[in-house]
Each structure stands twice: as C-alpha cells, then as structure tokens.
Amino acid sequence: MPGRQFPDGFLWGAATASYQIEGGVTEDGRTPSIWDTFSHTPGRVLNGDTGDTAADHYHRWESDLGQLRDLGLGAYRFSLAWPRIQPEGPGTVDQRGLDFYSRLVDGLLSRGIAPVVTLYHWDLPQWAEDAGGWPARETALRYEEYARLAVAALGDRVHTWTTLNEPWCSAYLGYASGVHAPGRTEPAAALAAVHHLNLAHGFGGRVVRELAPKAQLSVTLNLHVVRPASGSEKDLDAARRIDAVGNRAFLGPMLEGAYPADLLRDTASVTDWAFVRDGDEATAAVPLDVLGVNYYSTQRVTAWDGVSPRATHDGHGKSGATPWVGADDVDFLPQPGPHTAMGWNIDPGGLTELLVRIAKEYPGLPMMVTENGAAFTDTVDADGEIHDVDRVEYLRGHIEAVGAARDAGADVHGYFVWSLMDNFEWAYGFDRRFGIIRIDYDTQRRTWKDSARWYRDLVTSGKLPG
Ligand code: IFM
Secondary structure, eight states: OOOEEOOTTOEEEEEOOHHHHOOOTTGGGOOOBHHHHHHTSTTSSGGGOOSSSTTOHHHHHHHHHHHHHHHTOSEEEEEOOHHHHSTTOTTOOOHHHHHHHHHHHHHHHHTTOEEEEESOSSOOBHHHHHTTOTTSHHHHHHHHHHHHHHHHHHGGGSSEEEEEEOHHIIIIIHHTSOSSTTOOOOHHHHHHHHHHHHHHHHHHHHHHHHHOTTSEEEEEEOOOEEEESSSSHHHHHHHHHHHIIIIIHHHIIIIISSOOHHHHHHTTTTOOOTTOOTTHHHHHTOOOSEEEEEOOOEEEEEEOOSSSOOSBOTTOOTTOOOSSTTOTTEEEOOOOSOBOTTSOBOOHHHHHHHHHHHHHHSTTOOEEEEEEOOOOOOOOOTTSOOOOHHHHHHHHHHHHHHHHHHHTTOOEEEEEEEOSBOOOOGGGTTSSOOOSEEEETTTTEEEEOHHHHHHHHHHHHTEEOO
16 A cells, blocks of 8 residues: 655644643642642542642653654644743742743754644643632733743744643633533633633734744644534534534634624523623734644534433533533434543544634634544553554544545644653543553653554654555
C-alpha cells in the first residue's frame, strides 16, 4: 500500500497540560488552583487521586524535553499554570513561575521544537474562584492581567499562543454538571461562565497581538460532532440545540462576533444574558491565525419525550445535573462500538466531518488538531514492553481522517497527539492512560509504548504507512 504523505512543514506535535503532569503544587510559591481544591475533596476524583505529584514534570522537565526530541516532534503544546505566575492574587507576580516556563521555552527552542503555549487549561487560581470564578466578569479582567504577564515574559519565543483550552469544559463541566472543578451545579452561572471565557479569549488575544506580534494567535475548542438519531424534525432540532450550546456558543462570538439567536432563545428560561455588555462580542472576535480543534468521538441525540427513562445523558454529574444547559429535552443515545477506556466511541470519520464543516463555514481559517488520542487499558509485558496496538490503530485512523479533510479542502496544518505521557485525567485520576509514553507512578519511570515508536516513524518521515 502506498500510504499517505503529509507535506513538509506540517506541524507534528504532542500535547500536555500543567495540572495533569507538573506536580510540585506547593513549590516556588505556587498556591492552589480549583483543581487542587477539587481533587482533595473526597469523592470528586476516582480513587482519591490528586495532581500533587502527577508525572513530576516540574522536576523532570529537562529529560521530558529529551523525549520530545527523541520522538522527532516539531512542536510541543503545553499550558502555563496561572497559580504559579500569580499565586497571591491580582496585582502580584512570582518571577519563579515565569522563569520555569521561560526555561522550558528556551529548552524547546534549543532542541528545534516550536512551543505552542496554552494560557489557560483549567487550573484557575483558587483565589479567582473565591472572587466568583468564571461566572464573574472580574475573572476575565484578572485573566487579561495574567495573560499580559505571561506574554510579556515569553513573547515571540512562543510559536503559537492559545488563549483557552476547551472553554466548553470549563463552563459546563465546571459550573453546570459539576463533574469538573469547581464542581458547581448552577446552569445560569455556567452560561455566564461561557460568556466570560469568550470575553477572556478576546482580552488575551489582544494582549498577544500587542506584545507578541510575530506569534500565531489561537484558541482550542472541543467541538462536538452531533448526529440526530433520525431525520425527524424533533431529532434534527435536538441536534441543533446541542450544536448551539456546545459549539456555536463559542464559534459565534469568537468567529462571527455574535451569539447565535437560537442559543439565546433556547436558554431564555435559564438566563437573559444580561451579563453581555455592548462591545463584548466584538472583543471576543479577535482575528485568529489558527483554530485549534480537539477531537475524540461523536454523539447521537434524540428528542426526549419527558416520560420514558433516559437512555444516557452524556456528562451528567453525580447529582444528575446536565452540562447541556437549555437542552434538557435532548437525550444522548449509546453509540455503537468500538469504544476507548473512557467509553467514547471510535469514529475517525467524525474528525473529517468536523474539519470540513469548519472549513466550509469559515473559509480561509487555518486549523490544527490540537488534541486527539485515546485511553486504553495498557498492559505491561514481562519484558516491560507495552504493545498498545489499539492506540496505534486509533491514531492511524484519525491521522488518515485529517488527510481526508485536507483532500476535501480543509486547511489543517498540524496534529498533536494527546498525550505525550500518561497523566492526571481529571475526574478519572490516573486510572485512564492517554500517553504514548507510559508513566510508572511509583518510580516516575518513562517507557515508550509501541505507539510512541509508531508516531516517531510517522513524524520523521511525514508518511502514514498504508
Ligand atoms: O485530558 C483531557 C485534556 O485535558 C483536555 N481534552 C481532553 C483530554 C482527554 O479527556
């Protein structure tokens, strides 16, 4: 089989996030984030796991950079921990936090690896939550101040600045279903959080333009591929509602400068959106150089009759609270397999569909797949090897899907595997492993899985074997 060749210049990378790998949570002045508080609250995270040590990257970052180099990667996507940079609150800065990331950026550059930096990947300082969190406008202003410190320190040494990672999760899992930190179940607050995240994105984007004019500006969204269970009007409307609250609540303000009218209508019984002030949507629409797209699986929805038992309700919190604010009448159907260890269905075609949709709706907008990968129950053989064939097949299928989207005209110029290494998988703790490098959490030993070798061969040749 001939195989697919990706062009020179296609950016191959791996991704991580601060709270998921760093550990060192009390070092060099760092104060708690909402995830420290949440993970230390009994019952919130599987097995009571916390990010206190995680993959100990805070101490092992140099050898981890060696792993990236050995993998032959062109880029590394990681996030900055806001509570390292402003541990004591607004108006303060801790140089030790900035210096840590500055060393990381220089270490990447000296190895020929482009730094792709996310400013916010969910570790809100606890002090910001105590002042109201994302439902409060103040948090967007505080975020701007933090972004200014980070971008002033790292500036154009960063290849791509990403303002936010998956604001859908921050808003709806954090404030509606409560399965993520800070664990609140307040639907109206979740919609206010949506808006203040959009606003923070705009503020952060302006800061990047001003202080790092040569860097690329980006945001990463986890866009949902939602399919109606049938062609009935009701099911089509269920899919539309999920698309509105899940996708267009961000795409609208960020790329079109306005919230979609149907979203405002669907959620009118929850909030009047009075927190949106004149000029906010225009602020959120800061022009992007590249859109980051995270993709894992697809969803199938139907209109719920309000009487029959629900099939499943994706992302419901323990209290039964839904993340899908304003869409209570939508039910999520079980998806046919195969599934990953997260219970997510494997559907590479959904990635092609998503990238082609965005290309059609926003012509000329370059994209990168900033996360894609899978958790599987890895086994370590007697000789210490991890033959994760299922992960290799997952990656192969999805990278082929990126190629297919490119063939169909989508301008996708990068792909980042999630994740470089096993890490703290939020509410699932260390139980779910997404890494192409295994972490032994007892010894902190790093071991390449077969998928790491397979990915190295791909990125060094640019060729997806047929
Ligand atoms: O681990 C997360 C990551 O932090 C954000 N995107 C999805 C991944 C897998 O759940």
